[in-house]
Amino acid sequence: MFILVEMKNVTRITPNLFNIKLNDAIASELNKKLANKVVLNVGLCIALYDITSLQESFIFPGDGSSHTRVSFRYIVFRPFAEEILLGKIRCSSAEGVHVSLGFYDIIIPPTYLQHPSRFDETEQAWVWEYDTGDGSKHDLFMDAGESIRLKVTAETFNETCPSTAFVPIATDSAEKTENKTPYIITGSINEPGLGLLTWWDN
Amino acid sequence: MEIVNSNSSQLSNYEVLKHLQQLKDGRKKDKRQGQLATITYETLRYLENTPCNQQTPETITTCLKALERFNLSKNEKLMIINLPPTTALEIQLMIEESEERLTEEQVNEILVIVAEHFPHVQKAEEKEEPEES
Numbered sequence: 535m536f537i538l539v540e541m542k543n544v545t546r547i548t549p550n551l552f553n554i555k556l557n558d559a560i561a562s563e564l565n566k567k568l569a570n571k572v573v574l575n576v577g578l579c580i581a582l583y584d585i586t587s588l589q590e591s592f593i594f595p596g597d598g599s600s601h602t603r604v605s606f607r608y609i610v611f612r613p614f615a616e617e618i619l620l621g622k623i624r625c626s627s628a629e630g631v632h633v634s635l636g637f638y639d640i641i642i643p644p645t646y647l648q649h650p651s652r653f654d655e656t657e658q659a660w661v662w663e664y665d666t667g668d669g670s671k672h673d674l675f676m677d678a679g680e681s682i683r684l685k686v687t688a689e690t691f692n693e694t695c696p697s698t699a700f701v702p703i704a705t706d707s708a709e710k711t712e713n714k715t716p717y718i719i720t721g722s723i724n725e726p727g728l729g730l731l732t733w734w735d736n
Numbered sequence: 737m738e739i740v741n742s743n744s745s746q747l748s749n750y751e752v753l754k755h756l757q758q759l760k761d762g763r764k765k766d767k768r769q770g771q772l773a774t775i776t777y778e779t780l781r782y783l784e785n786t787p788c789n790q791q792t793p794e795t796i797t798t799c800l801k802a803l804e805r806f807n808l809s810k811n812e813k814l815m816i817i818n819l820p821p822t823t824a825l826e827i828q829l830m831i832e833e834s835e836e837r838l839t840e841e842q843v844n845e846i847l848v849i850v851a852e853h854f855p856h857v858q859k860a861e862e863k864e865e866p867e868e869s
Contacts, residue, residue: 536751539744543738637775
């Protein structure tokens with residue numbers, strides 16, 4: 535579920551950081567810039583793994599900061615297709631089941647739930663109407679907080695534009711950008727073995 | 737910012753866990769790292785509750801060596817390490833077309849190998865069962 539991504543950047547170190555080691559200053563700048571951010575078509579950045587090379591630093595006229603070309607590797611959360619993950623149900627809605635990994639949420643849309651499933655409005659939970667084989671049905675509730683095993687089916691990256699947040703020309707478009715999640719992973723549990731861990735214990 | 741290689745290698749949960757733990761221990765004095773503290777805390781909390789918390793580099797390498805002869809893909813082996821399977825059903829999920837590629841005995845062999853190398857996984861499940869019933 536985690537990968538290493540090689541990146542390059544020109545990192546600007548302000549003079550107030552000249553007292554600490556260049557490596558440490560750059561490492562903390564890179565973490566400040568990337569940690570907990572989604573990079574388009576790369577994934578959710580977690581933390582700096584290592585710095586692979588540092589080239590000489592430059593000082594430009596009119597700016598006291600040093601600029602260093604740096605190659606580094608970053609730990610990025612990006613599960614591959616068909617990967618099996620464990621998570622906990624955070625909440626359910628008509629749109630599907632939201633599964634939390636603690637640092638990231640995955641959505642399971644209704645079509646990828648076990649079949650047949652229905653949404654229970656009063657309990658606010660999805661229910662798998664398990665066919666016991668003798669014609670009757672057994673309701674298996676998917677309550678919040680339960681551990682769940684899911685398979686990653688798809689990922690979507692959305693380009694989010696930060697500038698629209700400051701210039702709300704049309705309220706309509708502003709709302710849309712606010713709701714836009716930059717990185718969406720959808721999962722499925724419509725196979726034997728997937729779903730709540732307690733379903734498959736025996 | 738320039739992406740040189742967007743997937744230079746896969747990391748196992750164990751490697752990420754160890755790296756983040758080191759990071760957390762060595763960081764205390766530095767308070768200007770923005771979101772880093774949040775994401776490492778959340779990720780650590782998730783990883784600490786997965787089986788990788790009790791793995792060691794030795795058990796992982798010996799387990800991978802033992803699994804070599806089954807001709808599994810890299811991703812499949814990674815999943816087995818990250819979430820050691822305890823039932824044949826889980827193996828079926830992790831390994832594509834497992835019915836054709838593996839015989840029933842081989843599936844059982846994999847389960848035995850996994851149980852040998854990561855005994856804590858089984859123990860954890862046994863402990864949980866009485867609570868549920």
